[in-house]
Amino acid sequence: MTTKMPTTMTGGEAAVLSLHKHGVETVFGLPGVQNDWLYNAFYDHREKFRIIHTRHEQGAAYMGLGHALASDAPTVFNVVPGPGLLNASAAMSTAYALNAKLFCLTGQINSRAIGKDWGELHEINDQLEIIRTLTKWAGRARAPAEIPAMIGEGFAQMTSGRPRPVGLEIPMDVLAAETEIDLDAPLSAPAEPALDEDAVEAAAKLLGGAQAPLIFVGSGAQGASALVRRLAEELQAPVVGYRTGMGVADARSYLSLHQPAAKELWGKADVVLAIGSNMRVPARKWIKAHAPQIIRIDVDPDSHEKFFTPAVAVTARAERALPELLTRLERHNSVRASREEELLEVKAAWAKRSAVLEPQITYLNIIREELGEDGIFVDELTQVGFASRIVYPVYNPRTFISTGYQGTLGYGFPTALGVKVAKPDTPVISITGDGGFMFAVQELATAVQHKIPLVTVLFNNNRYGNVQQMQKANYGGRVIATDLVNPDFQKMVESYGAQALMAKTPHELRAAIRRGLATSDVPTVIEVPFDEMPSVDQFR
Numbered sequence: 001m002t003t004k005m006p007t008t009m010t011g012g013e014a015a016v017l018s019l020h021k022h023g024v025e026t027v028f029g030l031p032g033v034q035n036d037w038l039y040n041a042f043y044d045h046r047e048k049f050r051i052i053h054t055r056h057e058q059g060a061a062y063m064g065l066g067h068a069l070a071s072d073a074p075t076v077f078n079v080v081p082g083p084g085l086l087n088a089s090a091a092m093s094t095a096y097a098l099n100a101k102l103f104c105l106t107g108q109i110n111s112r113a114i115g116k117d118w119g120e121l122h123e124i125n126d127q128l129e130i131i132r133t134l135t136k137w138a139g140r141a142r143a144p145a146e147i148p149a150m151i152g153e154g155f156a157q158m159t160s161g162r163p164r165p166v167g168l169e170i171p172m173d174v175l176a177a178e179t180e181i182d183l184d185a186p187l188s189a190p191a192e193p194a195l196d197e198d199a200v201e202a203a204a205k206l207l208g209g210a211q212a213p214l215i216f217v218g219s220g221a222q223g224a225s226a227l228v229r230r231l232a233e234e235l236q237a238p239v240v241g242y243r244t245g246m247g248v249a250d251a252r253s254y255l256s257l258h259q260p261a262a263k264e265l266w267g268k269a270d271v272v273l274a275i276g277s278n279m280r281v282p283a284r285k286w287i288k289a290h291a292p293q294i295i296r297i298d299v300d301p302d303s304h305e306k307f308f309t310p311a312v313a314v315t316a317r318a319e320r321a322l323p324e325l326l327t328r329l330e331r332h333n334s335v336r337a338s339r340e341e342e343l344l345e346v347k348a349a350w351a352k353r354s355a356v357l358e359p360q361i362t363y364l365n366i367i368r369e370e371l372g373e374d375g376i377f378v379d380e381l382t383q384v385g386f387a388s389r390i391v392y393p394v395y396n397p398r399t400f401i402s403t404g405y406q407g408t409l410g411y412g413f414p415t416a417l418g419v420k421v422a423k424p425d426t427p428v429i430s431i432t433g434d435g436g437f438m439f440a441v442q443e444l445a446t447a448v449q450h451k452i453p454l455v456t457v458l459f460n461n462n463r464y465g466n467v468q469q470m471q472k473a474n475y476g477g478r479v480i481a482t483d484l485v486n487p488d489f490q491k492m493v494e495s496y497g498a499q500a501l502m503a504k505t506p507h508e509l510r511a512a513i514r515r516g517l518a519t520s521d522v523p524t525v526i527e528v529p530f531d532e533m534p535s536v537d538q539f540r
């Protein structure tokens with residue numbers, strides 16, 4: 001038997017080859033002095049990677065986030081320490097909120113200077129502790145030989161249990177040092193909790209006897225869409241998704257409901273099944289008026305007792321628990337008549353009630369039609385974005401990308417660029433407002449340089465519109481710090497080398513979207529000027 005011997009290499013090369021071993025092909029990042037030896041190694045192995053360098057660290061992290069959400073694959077971004085990491089922190093907090101498999105690979109100052117307060121370039125206090133507040137797991141490599149195992153641990157953490165971002169910092173001297181490195185250690189298999197079959201049996205009995213069951217889904221159900229849809233059919237149970245749960249059920253099905261439409265059904269439900277979802281609104285508000293028996297399926301055991309104590313708790317990934325639940329349900333399920341007529345009436349009532357959200361609905365319908373079956377929509381903190389969460393029809397999993405509860409203004413455009421990198425052959429549309437767009441407008445240069453043909457619809461009313469709307473409606477018209485002076489977006493977009501289009505009517509928007517989606521080598525920004533739109537707050 002031939003045994004492979006360790007190879008002499010730098011810490012930077014150990015990191016790069018370890019990423020390659022874990023299947024990483026795309027890295028988002030910015031080089032800098034603390035990461036010189038990492039990028040030297042990327043150069044030496046450049047045939048293995050696509051390095052997308054951005055114009056700001058937040059852009060690198062948000063693009064990594066979008067790539068991770070669209071692909072459901074671990075995604076790596078790299079930044080320098082100190083201010084570079086802090087610039088990326090909003091994206092990391094968003095990744096944490098969205099259960100994204102995002103790997104933050106950050107540089108660090110020289111090992112001997114850490115914690116000494118010597119005023120080293122990019123030195124900050126307790127960087128590792130800062131990373132820990134934003135991640136599921138964080139570590140520091142203290143020697144080159146530790147790097148492969150620590151990268152492996154990061155990937156194992158991302159893909160075990162509840163997926164969330166991880167972080168690894170590697171000091172600059174560790175990246176530069178040469179030593180013998182063993183890259184052939186076996187990869188860690190993701191850990192998965194044992195399935196409690198008694199709990200699954202109890203859930204099957206409870207659901208099987210339910211007269212008016214209801215299903216809520218979140219991001220933890222995105223990988224089990226087909227199973228959820230089958231379960232809904234068996235139970236004739238409506239499936240409710242909000243933000244991260246949209247697309248698990250096909251919006252065209254009578255069994256798929258937006259969250260506000262389900263409030264009346266909650267009041268009649270005897271059993272509610274939550275799959276990979278905390279059901280924040282029902283669990284904190286609706287439950288006060290009516291408390292059905294609740295079953296929770298979640299891979300994170302700490303989620304079970306949030307907001308309430310469930311009747312049954314199953315700790316498992318939905319992909320693991322639902323096949324067993326469906327099998328056992330066959331023995332317990334009641335004979336059920338179709339609820340199609342009833343639920344179509346519920347959907348129609350919601351459509352009539354929400355019809356006041358114009359022009360948002362018209363814009364969203366055009367986007368939906370032009371995206372086609374599998375097109376991906378990326379929302380933003382705009383009136384059109386807020387409306388999308390309660391009226392936009394989503395057909396398939398991972399085709400509605402949202403900021404979730406974190407609500408990070410300006411995340412949408414750079415995140416959508418990462419989505420498009422992950423899904424280059426799929427139509428992707430980002431919506432944004434003029435306020436949020438300017439948070440990361442410089443990434444237009446990244447999109448042009450790396451030929452990322454994202455289509456962005458920019459709704460421009462020259463203000464932080466949502467905040468100003470609240471100032472007027474809730475605070476007696478105390479309008480302050482919400483009016484904006486914007487550039488000429490048409491000239492600015494063209495100056496980057498991107499395609500700038502204007503749409504002043506819905507018809508013009510449709511034509512502009514078609515033109516943008518047909519453009520394969522540069523990004524497109526479609527400006528839509530407007531004044532006021534009705535607030536979605538009336539439906540909260």
